[in-house]
Amino acid sequence: MEKYIINGAKKLSGEIKxxxxxxxxxxxxxxAILSEQDCLINNLPEIEDVQRMVEAMTDLGAKIxxxxxxxxxxxxxxxxxxxxxxxxVKKLRASIMLTGxxxxxxxxxxxxxxxxxxxxxxxxxxxxxxxxxxGAQMIENGQTYTLKATKLKGAKIILPKxxxxxxxxxxxxxxxxxxxTIIKNAAMxxxxxxxxxxxxxxxxxxxxxxxxxxxIEGVEKLNASEFNLIPDRIEAGTFIMLGLITNxxxxxxxxxxxxxxxxLYSLNKAGAKLEIGNxxxxxxxxxxxGTNIITHEYPGFPTDLQAPFTVLMTQAQGLSLIHETIxxxxxxxxxxxxxxxxxxxxxxxxxxxxxxxxxLYGRNLVSPxxxxxxxxxxxxxxxxxxxxxxxxxxxxxxxENIVPRLQALGADIKQI
Ligand code: UD1
Numbered sequence: 001m002e003k004y005i006i007n008g009a010k011k012l013s014g015e016i017k018x019x020x021x022x023x024x025x026x027x028x029x030x031x032a033i034l035s036e037q038d039c040l041i042n043n044l045p046e047i048e049d050v051q052r053m054v055e056a057m058t059d060l061g062a063k064i065x066x067x068x069x070x071x072x073x074x075x076x077x078x079x080x081x082x083x084x085x086x087x088x089v090k091k092l093r094a095s096i097m098l099t100g101x102x103x104x105x106x107x108x109x110x111x112x113x114x115x116x117x118x119x120x121x122x123x124x125x126x127x128x129x130x131x132x133x134x135g136a137q138m139i140e141n142g143q144t145y146t147l148k149a150t151k152l153k154g155a156k157i158i159l160p161k162x163x164x165x166x167x168x169x170x171x172x173x174x175x176x177x178x179x180x181t182i183i184k185n186a187a188m189x190x191x192x193x194x195x196x197x198x199x200x201x202x203x204x205x206x207x208x209x210x211x212x213x214x215x216i217e218g219v220e221k222l223n224a225s226e227f228n229l230i231p232d233r234i235e236a237g238t239f240i241m242l243g244l245i246t247n248x249x250x251x252x253x254x255x256x257x258x259x260x261x262x263x264l265y266s267l268n269k270a271g272a273k274l275e276i277g278n279x280x281x282x283x284x285x286x287x288x289x290g291t292n293i294i295t296h297e298y299p300g301f302p303t304d305l306q307a308p309f310t311v312l313m314t315q316a317q318g319l320s321l322i323h324e325t326i327x328x329x330x331x332x333x334x335x336x337x338x339x340x341x342x343x344x345x346x347x348x349x350x351x352x353x354x355x356x357x358x359x360l361y362g363r364n365l366v367s368p369x370x371x372x373x374x375x376x377x378x379x380x381x382x383x384x385x386x387x388x389x390x391x392x393x394x395x396x397x398x399x400e401n402i403v404p405r406l407q408a409l410g411a412d413i414k415q416i
């Protein structure tokens with residue numbers, strides 16, 4: 001079983017470039033199904049999750065060709081199936097993003113319950129409900145769902161809960177529906193207006209993406225074109241905390257600081273010294289003080305940055321209350337931080353208190369999920385001694401070439 005071996009407590013230096021946004025890549029690829037024309041995607045991160053999505057689409061009959069590094073040509077005109085391969089759906093929760101575009105273009109799609117990160121129950125009820133509001137019929141057969149609609153019909157949809165992928169899925173499906181769709185209580189993550197921009201440049205009529213009310217006027221058909229993915233704000237935020245936890249001066253290049261305002265607010269409160277440019281952020285060694293965070297849908301503090309922030313707070317002076325409100329199982333990795341020497345008390349499955357600073361020591365760890373796995377790398381790079389991290393598949397799912405990129409900063413990390 002492959003693992004990372006990390007020798008910590010070393011200062012880093014230099015520059016690290018942020019990749020294209022994973023959480024946009026996993027929507028732009030399915031969006032290509034909405035048109036019979038080919039599209040060219042630039043800045044596509046070459047990560048396991050994207051690979052799984054490519055496999056799922058290829059299995060349906062799409063052709064996806066790498067033109068250059070991070071540049072892919074997508075052709076979906078030969079799609080000849082409407083059943084998503086169950087093994088692939090189980091490996092990648094985001095494969096649910098294929099359902100909206102498939103339903104809109106082919107009038108039918110069948111899927112098994114998706115898999116993904118082990119961070120709580122992660123139901124799919126809101127997707128199924130949303131598609132039914134758009135006029136689809138649902139046939140349930142054990143663990144399989146088939147959705148059918150000769151032509152989707154625009155509708156007013158009020159989401160009872162803010163969900164990123166539900167918002168995006170319904171937005172995509174509604175582009176080809178008959179009439180107007182209004183999505184209320186929509187998610188506002190920056191990847192949503194970016195996806196809307198791609199769809200609009202191909203003929204869709206979407207307004208309000210990036211606000212809680214999105215309006216979509218259905219059109220007969222969509223074209224396809226070239227698109228550049230925005231940088232991954234979660235990766236950028238994680239690298240900022242990497243610089244801070246190792247007391248290093250590093251420059252995070254190719255990022256969009258305006259997508260990280262809530263993290264930057266919390267880091268500023270914690271006393272972090274940062275230089276923030278238009279498309280870069282530079283970290284400086286900073287004495288930190290304990291700071292509370294509460295995760296919230298965008299523009300609140302991102303749940304995907306909760307784990308690295310918690311790790312950072314183990315090195316801050318005083319108490320930090322970390323309140324995870326989005327997912328119910330996303331704090332259990334703190335057990336591993338305690339094994340490394342942290343002093344973290346779990347109040348309940350949604351809240352932990354970190355008492356810092358405490359030195360961290362290298363241990364043998366297993367990555368529980370994508371984001372917590374990356375946070376363990378940060379802890380290991382700050383810790384004295386050697387850490388091994390197993391189950392690194394979970395980390396490679398979301399971070400491109402992470403080992404060489406960290407090595408380029410001077411980190412002592414290798415994969416064996
Ligand atoms: C997306 C991101 C993920 C991020 C999360 C929250 C992608 C591929 N993933 O995940 O990185 O952590 O947003 O910012 O973009 N829910 C339901 N029923 C549903 C769907 C969701 O109850 O049918 C609940 C979830 O259990 C969760 C909440 O809604 O409690 C928000 O989840 P959601 O925004 O849907 O997360 P994802 O879209 O899966």
